[in-house]
Amino acid sequence: MLNILVLGLGQCGNRILDAMNREAFGRGGAFAKYYTRQKFPASVKTIAINTAINDLKGLVDTRAKDRLHVPHLHGVGANRTLGKQVFEDNKEIIMSEIDRRGTFDLIFIITSAAGGSGSSFAPLLVRELKETYNNAPVICIAVLPFREEGSIFLQNAAFCLKDLVEEKPSGVLLVDNQYLKKYAGDIKSAYDKFNTTTARRLLFLIEALNSEMLMVTDLGDLKTVMNGGIGIGTMGFYEASKDSTIKSAILGSFKPSGLLFPTNVYKEGARAMLIIKGDKKYLDLDLITKTIEDLSTEVGQVFKGVLIQKGRPRVLSLFTLNSVPELEKLYAIAAEAIRFERERQDKSKSQLDSAFSHIEDLEPIY
Amino acid sequence: MNGCRVLVVVAAAALLILVLPMTAAGVETTKVTIGVNEYVVLNNDIYIEVLDVSGDMGWSAQVHFYSYLDPVGTKKTLYTGDIPTEYPSGSGLIIEVTLDSVFSNAASFVIESSKKLYVTDRNAGEVETEPVAVPKLTITRTIDPNKAEIGQTVKVTLTIKNTGNGTATDIMLDEGTIAKTYKDGCPSTIEDIAAGATERIEYDLKIREDAQSGTREMPASVLNYKGESGVSDSTESQSSVLTIIPKEVLLPELTISIDPIDYVVTCGDDVPMVVTITNIGNATSEKVYVKGDLPPGVKLAKGGELEPVYESVKPDKGEEYEVTLVASEEGKHVVEMKMMWAGEEATAVFEFWAEKSGLEKYYVYIIAAIPILLILLWIIKRRREYSY
Known part of the structure; x- marks a missing residue:
């Protein structure tokens, strides 16, 4: 059984982690935690790490002992510089808390790239985890902000991703709030849906990695996939309808509607992993093999795993990309926002300096 | 009869004129002996005729009194020892006659009157002149x-x-x-x-x-x-x-009694009782068996003997033993102790009431509350586990 560590950093990471814990209770609803235990598909340890204690208190399905408050008042205020300093100051506390969970075969870091604590902690934590658990792949799930959330968040996202890539984790899986926004209603529902969707896909992946499958894919395959392209990827998902074939289900997981980050996987995909679950009667292995062979010509190397389970076919696709045009757009917007912000700051400073100049030679008369 | 009898001729009336007049306080008394079917005439007025004598049912003589003015007269049976029989002649002479003694064919009378009496005539026959020997x-x-x-x-x-x-x-x-x-x-x-x-x-x-x-x-x-x-x-x-x-019969007679300490006890508590066997008979009883019938929900406390056997119980002696019961169920319990000896048996009954203890009354609620409490504790635990 795989030992997997899932770290939720910052408010966003905490909530996705909480959603994973909630999903682990099954379909019991809000009261499930009072009468049942979490059932993860592997040996999963979770820790929610945050500088804002109120965010930790807001979690529902994460055990208290799995919540680590890094003491710095009530958060770092989206200040990554300060966040990095706080991490350095509390690095030992954080690592010892992780160390108490034992050893790990795989580590997920879930964080918002735009926030304060998560975006500043994540790159540094990757570095520390790589040093401490050098055999365990570290995969970051980075959540990108709404583009209109403001220049600070866009700036944080830009620099966070840059820092993350520089620390060379095993892979970065992008989740774009902006892209998922159109599938939800109000903002709360949207966030809940993002969190739940992301949590389910991660659990789907964990279950597949920990299971004996009809067609095998494992942790090594995951590492190979994540090493493809620029090490940045995303996940897609599709659940077949009653009359759809396994081929249409596989192809459905490549559709933009099933992806967590907008990309054309046929054009930009480097490597892929397909995990197929479903009743045996739906799983035509020949058709699966042929479909994947066809995909390989466009997407590159495709690893596949088939897991026999009751129900209609469900397909999780995990990609690494050769290029990320959407990320370029994000950086362009971020850069524009930064420049605009800087100009505003400069202008404001000039105005203030001009205002102050009126009294430059004067002294108070009282 | 026995040779002592002397028959005399009635005709020698002079011999029989043994009129022994006795006067006392104006009363004239004379004694005459008259043979059966003979008579005497007193004062030429009253006839006294002896009709029969008899020794059955006491000595008696059947006498016929009559006079000139009373020719029919009256017949009476006189007994020795009876009160005098009065006879008025009708002419003013009244006599009182008492049977003095009876002979085989004659009777002797004592006659009293207020007037002087004379035997003026006699129809005499053979008369016993000596009294007959009579046993009594x-x-x-x-x-x-x-x-x-x-x-x-x-x-x-x-x-x-x-x-x-x-x-x-x-x-x-x-x-x-x-x-x-x-x-x-x-x-x-x-x-x-x-x-x-x-x-x-x-x-x-x-x-x-x-x-x-x-x-x-x-x-x-x-x-x-x-x-x-x-x-x-x-x-x-x-x-x-x-x-x-009534004939005194030597039999043992045993009684059995139960002396309870308490009539109302608490379920689960000891219920001591003293069983007493007493021989109120007049003989020793051999082999006395005691059998106890415990109702459902009542059992014998450990270490006690409910059904002892006694080899003998002497008269006016007894045996006594104490047993301790435990009632596990509430309600009225009836303990019956039966004693058997020499084909006889006696029974004693002990009734007591077992109540649930103060705590036991709430057992149902406590038992019902336990899972609720456990669930609450579990919820609290889980809540604390998930509260930060």
Whole structure:
């Protein structure tokens, strides 16, 4: 059984982690935690790490002992510089808390790239985890902000991703709030849906990695996939309808509607992993093999795993990309926002300096 | 008869004019002897004729009184010892006649009157001139003892005394009888008893086993006898009383009793009780078994013996033992202890009421509350586990 560590950093990471814990209770609803235990598909340890204690208190399905408050008042205020300093100051506390969970075969870091604590902690934590658990792949799930959330968040996202890539984790899986926004209603529902969707896909992946499958894919395959392209990827998902074939289900997981980050996987995909679950009667292995062979010509190397389970076919696709045009757009917007912000700051400073100049030679008369 | 009899000729009336007038306080008394079917005339007015004499049922003489003015007259039977019989002649002469003695064919009378009496005429025949020897028996009876148990024998003594001047013969004893008794050696006939002699007869009166206890009256002993003259007579004793008491039977009689300490107990608590066996009989009882019947929900506390066996229990002695019960169910419980000995048995019952303890009353609620409490504790635990 795989030992997997899932770290939720910052408010966003905490909530996705909480959603994973909630999903682990099954379909019991809000009261499930009072009468049942979490059932993860592997040996999963979770820790929610945050500088804002109120965010930790807001979690529902994460055990208290799995919540680590890094003491710095009530958060770092989206200040990554300060966040990095706080991490350095509390690095030992954080690592010892992780160390108490034992050893790990795989580590997920879930964080918002735009926030304060998560975006500043994540790159540094990757570095520390790589040093401490050098055999365990570290995969970051980075959540990108709404583009209109403001220049600070866009700036944080830009620099966070840059820092993350520089620390060379095993892979970065992008989740774009902006892209998922159109599938939800109000903002709360949207966030809940993002969190739940992301949590389910991660659990789907964990279950597949920990299971004996009809067609095998494992942790090594995951590492190979994540090493493809620029090490940045995303996940897609599709659940077949009653009359759809396994081929249409596989192809459905490549559709933009099933992806967590907008990309054309046929054009930009480097490597892929397909995990197929479903009743045996739906799983035509020949058709699966042929479909994947066809995909390989466009997407590159495709690893596949088939897991026999009751129900209609469900397909999780995990990609690494050769290029990320959407990320370029994000950086362009971020850069524009930064420049605009800087100009505003400069202008404001000039105005203030001009205002102050009126009294430059004067002294108070009282 | 016995050679002592002397017959005289009635015609020698002069000899019989043994008128021995006696005067006392104005009363003229004369004594005359009149043969059967003979008469005398007093003062040429009153005729006294003896019709018959008899020794049955006492000495008596049947006399016919009549006078010129009362030719029909009156016939009366006079008995010795009776009060005088009065006869008025109708002409003013009144006599009172008492039978003095009776002979074989004559009777002697004492006649009293306020007037001087003369025998003016006599129709005389042969008359006994000497008194006949007459026996007179008396009988007394004693029973010793006069109180006896059923099955015992008492001694009955009959004392017969002849106070007469003649020998009693043909003595027949008709002895009274008490039901369910047996007279052993009681004669029905008795030898002749000479004058002045006393005869003592003893016999055993055995009280049969089926006799009824209580006071029983033994009817009088009756003697029928005859004198030498052949005159029959009888006498009888007083009736006697014999008290028959029940036969004492040697039997053990056992009683059993239970002395509870408490009548109301708490379920689960000890219920001590003392069982007492007493022999109120008059014999030792061998092998006394005690059996206990415990109702459902009641059991014997450890270490106690509920059903002991006693080899013997002496009269007026007893055995006592204590047992401790435990009632596990509430309600009324009836403990029955049965004792058996020599084919007999006796039972004692002990009732007590078991109540649930104060805490036990709430067991249902407590039991119901436990899972709720556990669930609450679990919820609290999980809530705390997931609260930060």
